[in-house]
Amino acid sequence: MIPSMAHDHAGRLARAGEAAGAAGLDALIVAPGPDLAYLAGYDPPPLERLTALVVRPDGAPVLLVPELERPLAAASPAGSLLAIVPWRDGADPYAALGRLLGPHAARGRFGAADRMWASHLMALQARLPEAAFTAASRVLGALRAVKDAAEVELLRSAAAAADRTFDAIRAERFAGRAEREVAAALSAHLVAFGHETVSFVIVGSGPNGASPHHEAGDRVIEPGDAVVLDFGGRLSGYASDITRTVAVGEPAPQVREVHAVVRAAQRAAFEAVRPGVAAGDVDRAARRVIEEAGYGRQFFHRTGHGIGLEEHEPPWIVQGNGEPLRPGMAFSIEPGVYLEGRFGVRIEDIVVVTDDGVRSLNEAPRDLTVVS
Amino acid sequence: MIPSMAHDHAGRLARAGEAAGAAGLDALIVAPGPDLAYLAGYDPPPLERLTALVVRPDGAPVLLVPELERPLAAASPAGSLLAIVPWRDGADPYAALGRLLGPHAARGRFGAADRMWASHLMALQARLPEAAFTAASRVLGALRAVKDAAEVELLRSAAAAADRTFDAIRAERFAGRAEREVAAALSAHLVAFGHETVSFVIVGSGPNGASPHHEAGDRVIEPGDAVVLDFGGRLSGYASDITRTVAVGEPAPQVREVHAVVRAAQRAAFEAVRPGVAAGDVDRAARRVIEEAGYGRQFFHRTGHGIGLEEHEPPWIVQGNGEPLRPGMAFSIEPGVYLEGRFGVRIEDIVVVTDDGVRSLNEAPRDLTVVS
Numbered sequence: 001m002i003p004s005m006a007h008d009h010a011g012r013l014a015r016a017g018e019a020a021g022a023a024g025l026d027a028l029i030v031a032p033g034p035d036l037a038y039l040a041g042y043d044p045p046p047l048e049r050l051t052a053l054v055v056r057p058d059g060a061p062v063l064l065v066p067e068l069e070r071p072l073a074a075a076s077p078a079g080s081l082l083a084i085v086p087w088r089d090g091a092d093p094y095a096a097l098g099r100l101l102g103p104h105a106a107r108g109r110f111g112a113a114d115r116m117w118a119s120h121l122m123a124l125q126a127r128l129p130e131a132a133f134t135a136a137s138r139v140l141g142a143l144r145a146v147k148d149a150a151e152v153e154l155l156r157s158a159a160a161a162a163d164r165t166f167d168a169i170r171a172e173r174f175a176g177r178a179e180r181e182v183a184a185a186l187s188a189h190l191v192a193f194g195h196e197t198v199s200f201v202i203v204g205s206g207p208n209g210a211s212p213h214h215e216a217g218d219r220v221i222e223p224g225d226a227v228v229l230d231f232g233g234r235l236s237g238y239a240s241d242i243t244r245t246v247a248v249g250e251p252a253p254q255v256r257e258v259h260a261v262v263r264a265a266q267r268a269a270f271e272a273v274r275p276g277v278a279a280g281d282v283d284r285a286a287r288r289v290i291e292e293a294g295y296g297r298q299f300f301h302r303t304g305h306g307i308g309l310e311e312h313e314p315p316w317i318v319q320g321n322g323e324p325l326r327p328g329m330a331f332s333i334e335p336g337v338y339l340e341g342r343f344g345v346r347i348e349d350i351v352v353v354t355d356d357g358v359r360s361l362n363e364a365p366r367d368l369t370v371v372s
Numbered sequence: 373m374i375p376s377m378a379h380d381h382a383g384r385l386a387r388a389g390e391a392a393g394a395a396g397l398d399a400l401i402v403a404p405g406p407d408l409a410y411l412a413g414y415d416p417p418p419l420e421r422l423t424a425l426v427v428r429p430d431g432a433p434v435l436l437v438p439e440l441e442r443p444l445a446a447a448s449p450a451g452s453l454l455a456i457v458p459w460r461d462g463a464d465p466y467a468a469l470g471r472l473l474g475p476h477a478a479r480g481r482f483g484a485a486d487r488m489w490a491s492h493l494m495a496l497q498a499r500l501p502e503a504a505f506t507a508a509s510r511v512l513g514a515l516r517a518v519k520d521a522a523e524v525e526l527l528r529s530a531a532a533a534a535d536r537t538f539d540a541i542r543a544e545r546f547a548g549r550a551e552r553e554v555a556a557a558l559s560a561h562l563v564a565f566g567h568e569t570v571s572f573v574i575v576g577s578g579p580n581g582a583s584p585h586h587e588a589g590d591r592v593i594e595p596g597d598a599v600v601l602d603f604g605g606r607l608s609g610y611a612s613d614i615t616r617t618v619a620v621g622e623p624a625p626q627v628r629e630v631h632a633v634v635r636a637a638q639r640a641a642f643e644a645v646r647p648g649v650a651a652g653d654v655d656r657a658a659r660r661v662i663e664e665a666g667y668g669r670q671f672f673h674r675t676g677h678g679i680g681l682e683e684h685e686p687p688w689i690v691q692g693n694g695e696p697l698r699p700g701m702a703f704s705i706e707p708g709v710y711l712e713g714r715f716g717v718r719i720e721d722i723v724v725v726t727d728d729g730v731r732s733l734n735e736a737p738r739d740l741t742v743v744s
Contacts, residue, residue, distance in 0.1 A: 031490075045572075048486075048684055068673050071583035089674040090691045114420075118403075118493040119486035119507045135491045200417075211443035213416075301440050302461040312420055319462045
């Protein structure tokens with residue numbers, strides 16, 4: 001749950017309605033998930049029973065909820081912001097939603113929340129076969145991508161707790177422990193330093209580090225391994241996400257070399273960030289350094305992703321994204337190089353665009369850390 | 373993760389393809405979530421990067437995955453069952469998916485996984501505007517609803533662990549503890565008795581018990597309270613879900629009366645279950661008992677839901693559902709009565725349809741338990 005006092009849900013709802021109108025949409029249809037939490041401070045689990053917030057450019061927002069969740073919705077910030085319309089088991093909630101979408105719904109243009117279940121969308125489409133649906137992120141992505149001061153502070157707190165987790169783990173022994181044991185220790189540190197939940201913990205040792213989304217397995221870490229540590233969770237509802245690559249004992253020369261290349265690529269991307277620069281140009285800055293070092297084919301993912309209520313959200317720091325960066329945007333910078341069957345290196349920080357440049361929210365040391 | 377050895381993924385994929393053909397579909401499009409875990413033993417987190425399994429009546433299944441998750445997919449049971457087609461950041465995965473759907477995709481009829489993100493479905497619809505999409509549960513729901521012997525055994529293990537959790541909590545003191553503290557104890561017991569994860573814990577004391585999906589708050593439990601305890605998690609990938617209502621010290625006469633009504637309703641529903649009976653008739657059996665006792669308006673939710681890899685899945689035990697029960701179907705029977713502002717009572721067991729009747733997987737005592 002997000003501390004509701006800190007956030008201006010009424011303002012967000014108003015801006016979302018205006019932006020929907022400017023985008024030519026008759027309404028946004030927002031299902032449980034980060035969009036609903038952002039707009040209305042209501043964060044129930046997504047279920048087969050339909051819950052949907054309707055935000056229109058020309059009317060007050062309305063929240064359709066299952067009867068048995070009405071008390072929960074009423075007790076959330078949504079309860080004082082919105083009209084709540086309940087429906088009962090056995091009734092057709094899509095008919096009820098159609099009515100809330102207004103008299104012209106049959107030929108309407110709607111933005112549906114990205115994380116809405118396809119089953120809910122298809123049921124609504126079956127009822128409104130002439131209506132057009134597009135991803136609500138086209139409207140909400142730009143609103144959510146720019147964080148206000150309170151959100152930046154929450155992301156900074158989450159990043160600081162992730163930094164402390166790295167400080168704690170690098171003081172521990174790696175050699176002889178299974179990846180899974182190091183992952184459990186990382187999870188425990190994340191919680192001890194204030195995270196409510198742990199979202200993911202990657203411990204990729206030796207050849208496993210060359211699989212960027214390898215989680216953590218039974219492999220026992222050996223002296224000489226490079227180990228990719230990528231972990232994060234939620235603190236006050238906002239996400240952390242950091243990656244550091246450590247060496248267990250004296251690293252092989254190529255580990256040092258690749259780490260230096262990735263470090264230089266990350267620095268180049270960082271230095272490319274300022275308002276007005278296209279998101280794709282930040283990716284290009286990192287990629288050029290790695291290509292010039294001869295590892296271009298071994299860097300096969302984007303340079304970063306936005307972060308906030310979700311671990312991954314706009315803006316996408318990916319080639320071809322011409323979206324200009326704006327002050328308040330928060331995202332990861334995380335180039336990597338992966339040598340299949342041998343090792344991987346990735347370095348990741350969360351940064352926020354300032355009025356004239358960039359600020360890193362993570363401060364953990366970025367040089368190759370040697371652990372025992 | 374589901375222990376893959378136990379499950380016949382190849383058979384499930386073949387049956388899903390046949391069922392899709394019988395339903396007039398050209399393919400099923402299965403995103404990360406329980407459908408993908410069921411069919412292919414691959415269970416990655418849903419993300420903005422598209423992962424999609426294509427199952428066709430007339431061809432081998434194919435799994436489209438982001439390049440950086442290819443090693444994970446290959447290491448799962450899917451790796452030996454399926455062709456894996458990777459796509460790289462910067463490429464258009466919907467174009468790749470369109471190609472996998474075959475030369476006639478433009479006017480195809482497809483079943484999309486219920487839990488696929490709407491953003492993925494809408495992106496595919498934008499590429500195939502003449503194609504028709506329907507919920508994959510129309511095909512997969514019936515397959516997944518009937519559990520094989522191995523699945524029933526996994527559900528039984530999860531139910532037994534939930535029973536032990538109730539046995540442990542009813543020996544503890546309730547009066548003077550906040551709902552949240554009892555919820556934390558329930559979570560700890562669920563894990564101690566073998567659950568990998570805790571999915572939900574409801575502790576609804578006194579008036580909070582009248583809100584069926586109330587979770588657990590700061591209210592301190594008092595002598596005389598009725599307390600609804602509804603909790604569950606995952607054990608070997610399969611879900612548990614049990615509800616018992618306890619009385620803290622000697623209950624008020626109306627608590628005893630309502631509990632007896634709900635107990636009788638649950639028994640009536642249980643006795644209505646056998647192969648061939650419509651799911652809606654089980655709901656009716658419970659509802660009739662409660663209506664005759666004068667509490668019909670206070671029982672405002674369905675009687676139950678299927679359970680397996682998901683807490684809630686087909687069959688739905690709801691009025692109007694004419695679907696006949698079949699041996700191997702597993703679902704909850706959970707009538708309740710909710711007196712707003714005063715208290716609630718709900719009793720829930722997981723049952724499985726046998727060749728000639730029904731078997732309860734939960735065995736915890738159903739009579740009103742008095743706790744201290």
